Amino acid sequence: MIPKKPISSFLIYLCVLLFSACEKNDAAIGDDLRQRAIQELDTVMVKQERWVKVHAAEYKIELGYTEDVAETFMAELLQAQNQSQYRIGVWRVLAQCNSLEVDQYREKIAAAFRDKQGDDRVYAAESMAKLGLNLKRWAPEATEEVLNGPVNSLYVYTMWSSLQGEDPADEVSALLELVKNKKLDDLLVMQAAYALRNEGNLSITQWKNLASQALAREESSAAKVYLLSAAFIHAPESEKGRDTFAAVREQLLLYRDSAEKGAQMELAIALGRAGRPEDLAVLKKLLEGSNPVDPSGDPEAIALHHAAQADIRATAAYSILTMDRRREYSLALGDWLVVVLYLAGMLGVGYYFSRKNKNERDYYLGGGKMNPIAVGLSLFATLLSSLSYLSYPGEMVKYGPVILSGILVFPLVYYVVGWFLIPQFMKLRVTSAYQILEINLGVSIRLLATFFFLSLRFLWMGTIIFITVHTAILAIFGFDQKYALLISILLMGITIFYTTMGGLKAVVFTDVIQSGVLMGGAILTLLVVSYQLGSFTSWIPGEWLTQWGELKIGLDARERLTIANALLTTFVWYVASSGSDQMSIQRFLATENVQTARKTFGVSLITNFVVQCLLGLVGLAVLAYFLAFPQYLSPGETVSSHADQLFPKFILVGLPVGISGLVAAGILAAAMSSLSSGLNSTSSVISEDLIKRFTKNYKAPKNQMRGVRNLSFFVGIFALVLSVLISKVEGNLYDVIVRVVNLFVSPLFVLFFMALFVPFATARATLAGGLISVATAIAISFFKWMGIEVLFILPASLLAGILSGSILSYLDYRLLGNRETMEKRSREAAIFKDPGEVE
Template identity: 30%
Template sequence: MKMKYFFSILLFFIISATHAENHYLKFSSFPELPPNTGYFIQPGLAGPYSGVDDDVLIVAGGANFPDKVPWEGGTKVYYNEIFLLQKNGDAYSWKKSEAKIPFAAGYGGAVSTPAGLFCFGGNTSNECISESWFINYIPETGAVEITSGPQLPVPLTNFAFAKVDNTIFVAGGISEPGGTSKKIFLSLDISNATPDEWKWESLPEWEGPPRAFSIAAAQSNGVTNCFYLFSGRNIKQNGEVEILYDAHVYNPLIKQWSLISDGKNKEFPVMAGTAFPVGASTIAFSSGANGELMLKQMGIEKHIEELKAADKNETVDSELAKVQQKLLSHLENHPGFGNKVIGFNTLTNKTFELATLPETGQVTTTAVQWGNDFIIPSGEIRPGIRTPKILKIQVVKDAKHLSLLDIVVIGLYFLVLSWMGYFFSKRQKDTNDYFKGGGRIPWWAAGLSIFGTALSAITFMAIPAKTFATDWSYFTLNMTIFLVAPVIIFLFIPFFRKLNVTTAYEYLENRFNLTIRLIGSLSFIVYQIGRMGVVLFLPSIALNVVTGIDIFLCIALMGIVALVYTMMGGIEAVIWTDVMQVIVLLGGAILSLSLIILKIDGGFSSIVETAAANHKFNVFDLTLSLKQPTVWVMLLGGIFANITTYGTDQTMVQRYLTTKTQKEANQSVWTNAILTIPATIIFFFVGTALFAFYKAFPTELNSTFSNNDAIFPWYIASQLPAGISGLLIAGIFAAAMSSLSSSMNSAATAYSTDIHFRFGWSKNTKPLKLARIATFIVGISGTLFAFMMATMDIQSLWDEFQKVLGLVIGSLGGVFLLGILSKKANSKGVLVGIFISIMIQILVATYQPVHLIMYSATGVLSCFVTGWTASWFFKE
């Protein structure tokens, strides 16, 4: 009866927490910009310096035609005033600051920094400027301070700019009024807290023509954040104007430009527009001019100049009047700059229609991020016509409703898991049953459990996400298990089986001393709590994206269900749920892959062609570098990571001890290794197939992902039939919970055996009861850590998992290897090795001299070498 109530509450939370949104962008408005001093009406400002400082929106400078439109003889006026939009609860109001910017200017750049809104470049009514300044809002007084900043190398206006991490990049522009477009690329590192030390640097330019009035945005390319440059126009020496539709990307990590599009197909008609990043891999263009009407206007104006220069006669005068009327009609009837928001995915390099603006787009302004929203302040809506409107764009997290059938399937899956815990609880007579399954586990089930623990939700979601975003560079990493399996079988398993230990760390006391055993066991427990946070948080993202269920509620539900059946069923329940989840996940991946192949025109061959054309099958990068995911990094990092995982990780060692014989333990290791081949190929190809699918159907991709780890669950929920999608989503949760249960049980084993029972604490408490209490505490700790991770900005959970693996337990592999391989190693030397290894790992994490996959290798090697060396100076 209690179980029934539990699942009734579970289904109620799932159903009541779901919601759906129909659009990725939601539009609204802030109060309109107030008039400048001396005017009663604000027609709007083009080219203002806009940004946010101390949660206040700042709009400064800019230009407009306050009296008449330009074709009626209106004069363009520049301003130096500063407007502040302040929050007061849910209300917003404008305030005009008494402070002024140093120039009546506009069309420069503005970026929010800790030192204030950093404004640079632009032009006045008669000159381009190179100066920069900070607008610093002081919340205590409401006043504004203006201080000077680093000067640009050259005067510059109408350039593209964006902040990528802690660096501002500037591309193109014009250096003198009426001048030509420039090919110039600058950077400014603003990571130093002291602006006096900031200095502009010149960088190599892109391959392509000079440009002004182009657009820039910062977004990830799947590996690192990059500077993207789009469109613009090339104003030549003879006055001829070339409209550009191309796109380029600069990668600050490798300091190289790449061509995205040569512009022949006019994918980016966004000159002088605005752009901002959405989610993990989308750039949204909320406005922009395609240049066709501008060229038409320039053609009319050129014709007028030719007629004016011609000899006067009745025919010329008549033609001149007609052409002037044509120009007037063109200007007065200009339709504006469109209302379609174009999306561009930086991974598939595809453009698509993202949304529709409520009114025409605003150009010659910038998109400003304010909290989680983007603001388009004022700007130009037609040639010579501004708007005082302040557009607010809210990014809406889209979610797909699960059908009732899907929800029932998920509920039944959870029910089966809990029933398995109840079933195996009847067989738990003592801690030997609870921690080692009484030696009753068949080798094939132990092998599938080893494979399932390594598979987990991390493999199911993060591997396809990684190959979707990058390529097959990580393929070699998974294959290194074949190099490590013989080492585990001939070196580690015999030690653990002959000693008849419950945990791997009992051996460390036998070989060295109690202190090293405690260090190893405690390191493992800390690592497992961190691992639980990752494997809980990852599927929570999936459920949040797919159904809209709150991510914290999702973490709590999975943590509690996993805790329930692990506390009841012990290692037997853990292993048999692993067996079930391996079947479901591999079957689900194969089914999804088959449906993608059927959906894409050309099927399998088309996917292969698309992937090959986009360099998705890069496996062996032979570059001699330890900072990039080269084949050397994959081999070295994979070998040491697998030695650490399969040789010293209690979750794996515990399974070697659940079989009847050593031979069966060896067979379980080979079962895992052999299954790794098809599983790796399947999951890597799923990511590649997803890339081909979303390149063919770009509008089907959810643009609001905060990272790409939810890409596969999104496909499952949005493309698969009802019931099937529910089963696969349930499989993801089961995979996560099986990994959780492994971590809970093994960490509880380590605590109970290496600490509690070792010191004889609580002799009045039954060992089995103590084991369940330890499982409960570990499970709650891992769940709380997942809550903490949910508040962090994490681009790739695969990367985070590798960091946890390498940094927390990297030295443990070195300790075990010292004990097994070296007779000279002793406890004092090993302690020195552990200490030095920790120091080296901290330095590695801080300065990142090697790729994160190498963190395990640096931990193992540093501990082994320094521990062995130090042992020569001590005698035991």
């Protein structure tokens, strides 16, 4: 079984009692064999020499067992830096394990390729290709010259490298052409097949072509095993039950008795990457060295024989560990039971509160007298969302704890929002926050704010659906990618049902429950990792990890993240969201007075502080867990390249049965909490700011609740459609959220800032400031304008909007004589009741 240690004897009893028949998947490879394979890689890397040492080190890096690799090869560098050919291997290893000096070693390899008189150009070209680097970018002139020259080994590897980052179909087609070229000698076909084995992405037609080439190749050809290996590894699922694949497999397995080192190594790699459980016996035999390559009698041949055997054993060990990683995990029956019960509970909540809503005010504002602590927890759950729950641990894993330094600015956020913004909002009891903008700056600004808010929330809801489904649900529940849209529809459907049934009361009630689930899931993760690693401090790094890059403190818009950047970005986000977002203002207005609204915001901030700390610690915990147990990562995954997937993966493989389901339900809870708030608030804005305002002779329908429920339904459908487009945005989860969701956060607050704090603000200047703010955000997000990093979108667009709006307002007021300012309109509003205000 997969190791599942309980947290306490009580947890054992509970799991046995409730889920005694539910187990996770059995491991195909036991701990003893796994440790034997790891030990073999360590031994070969330390005791062998030259390329055998390089191969073992690269196997360790790929599998995540990176201990001592950098230290070993930094020492090796001193001896090998002037050794032609072998130095390329040393540089290649260091380029993969030392993140702070990656480009230095890449450039050394590229320089060796550019040296036309050097005798390690072939090794350099191969290494660039294996590192995924395109020589057209690193050495354009030398690459062009080689590709226009004769077809030889240098040509094959240079072409392979020059296709990195290009269209995968073009890469496969070019390599297949070399394989099919009957004029090429056996060595070049072997090298092209080796490249194909490493790349893949074959269509069914291309695979059939490759398989036929492999099967037709004569037995004496050194290229045959490489062709068979490529065909075996990249066989489409639809072809694995057919005769052609069976023939490829049968001929490939004949090489288990081969006397050639390369053939045995290629067989091992093929079985590790695509073999069946029964093929483990072949790999064990190779690991034990019980099928040796026969040496001749002289000492030099014996030494070569020992090195060859070590290379085979290391490759067998690598393949065993690769097969270990190919295990599939799934939730147990007990986990599914927890999830189903939770979803049923959400539907029950919606039905219960649907019987208590009498009118629109009950639906949108919960009657205006809701408990401030409950509303505060709801505000926390709304602003946190599944986006933060999934992205914070991944951001911590990939870039380190700098992002968490932003919570240090929370006291200032509380003061600014609680004493400058909340009192302004509570002066007027309105249903839509954007009525405030109309009172102070007119209809045009209210409509612009409505557009900004709806754009923000639709993008936000679409992102929640996309990321929750593609990052969490597919990974945890094991659904096929083709069901993503159906799952998205189901997720939104359940949310629409209980939200449109129960209104804000249902939203707040479920948010309170979901807040507990979120925090409980994070705490359980910390407890489980602490137990499995031995202590509560064992998973806290003792030093700044190299994968996190350099720690920087000062404010710098061209750095992705520094401590000062995190403080400024966090401050701007909380102030702007709390001071302009209908979802936040709606909750302030749902309380009785300024003091209770302030208390609501304080509860939200405190809860956010606790949970963000927890999620940051969760990131460190799952990082330590997968560094200690890299066998749970799939082939090709590393803690850095798949940082966003580590937390969902841990939920599946690291937590006990039943707890996995609870935390999975927590992620669904976070998503539905935020989606429900989005549905409620966007429906409110559309109803108040668009339908009622622009419908001539508007009359409230006899059944008001049916009307608002129908509106929420159509809002949900539009957000669902929008979620399909989010997949086009590049970056890790945190970057995607910032680039998409935060586009309109600062521009929306610019309008409120002008309407509340700039006395001489005019409508047309404020409108221009808002549009300039949006343009700035888009320019930075998608075009990296002036080299500004995406995480600086919020402060940059806020500054651009406020400065331009204020300057233009001053010019409009002083030079153009426009007296219709915010100050004048607010004075008039104090005398005459605003016609747009709803009782």
